[in-house]
Amino acid sequence: MLSILVANIKGGVGKTTVATHLAAAFAGEGRQTVLADVDRQKSSLGWLARRPVTAPVIAALDWTKEIGSVPKGADVLVIDAPAALKAKEVEQLVAEADVVVLPLLPGAFDEQATERFLKKLDELKPIRKSRKAVAVVGNRVRARTRAADRLDTFLGTVGHRVVTRLRDSQAYPDAAAAGLTLFDQKAKRLADLRQDWAPLMTFIVDPNG
Template identity: 70%
Template sequence: MLTILVANIKGGCGKTTIATNLAAASACAGRATVLADVDRQRSSLGWLGRRPDTLPALVGLDWSKDIGDAPRGTQRLVIDAPAALKTRQIEDLVKMADVVVLPVLPGAFDEQATQRFLGKLEELKSIAKNRKAVAVVGNRLRARTRAADRLDQFLGGIGHRVVTRLRDSQIYADAAATGLSLFDMPGKRASEHRGDWAPLLDYIDRT
């Protein structure tokens, strides 16, 4: 079983969007996939409840009170972590994970929070000794803007691999409203945005 933890202590940086799309991509690839929601808002589970039965199946777990175990036969576990993680929660979740996916938005506040979170991660031996992979994802970027340029400079200097940059698009909100992901949607628009995800999916598969 490969476990992917999607985490950052900054709220609103796109953790649930990334977690749900990663889970859907895995299910669409034919893997037995579980999506565990650690956030008390249960946004991932809400998305899963809207997901049509005709799409590749996903199992949802409510870990908002207690972290449990994935069912037998799970091939890929995606964990949607809440913001404001406590140190013990970070330690427990990172211990479970094979890959930590860290989304970051353009903006000074998000950069500050991301630096603090990376500092906490680097205090853990598994991260400091490179036994756990950390994939930084630039999220909701608009090309040729000052914010995008600033984020590129920030991401280039934090010492962790920037795996991909996801463009800002209404397609994510449209998909989430009906329990879909980019990987469930037909058409050229969805296909173009799926291209942004290819480096991240490849990185995870090679872990």
């Protein structure tokens, strides 16, 4: 089973958007996909409750009180982590994952929090010894802006692979409101936005590729 942890100690960086999109992308490929929500806000579970029955099936796990077991036969597990994780919680969740996906937004506060979180990750032996991969993702990026330029400068210092940058678009909240993602919609106008995810999907499947 492939296990993906989506995490950052900064809230509001788009962890749930990334987690739901990854789950939908793998489910759309026909893989038995499970989405585990660790955040007490239960945003991922709420999204799953809104998901149409016609969309590819994603199983739900409520891990808000404790980390539980994964159903037998699962091909992919996506874990949506809460913000403000304590060191022990970070260690427990990393132990469950093959790949850690770390989204962040342009901005000084996000950069500071992300830098602290990466330091926590780097203290963990599986990360330090490169046994588990880390994918950094710039989220809600608006090209040719000062914020985007600042983000690029910061990402050049993080010491982990910056896999992709996801453009800012109203299409994301619109899809979330319906329990969907860009991968559930085949509109040509969304093709470029979906393409932003391709490097991340490739990295998750083969981090050493």
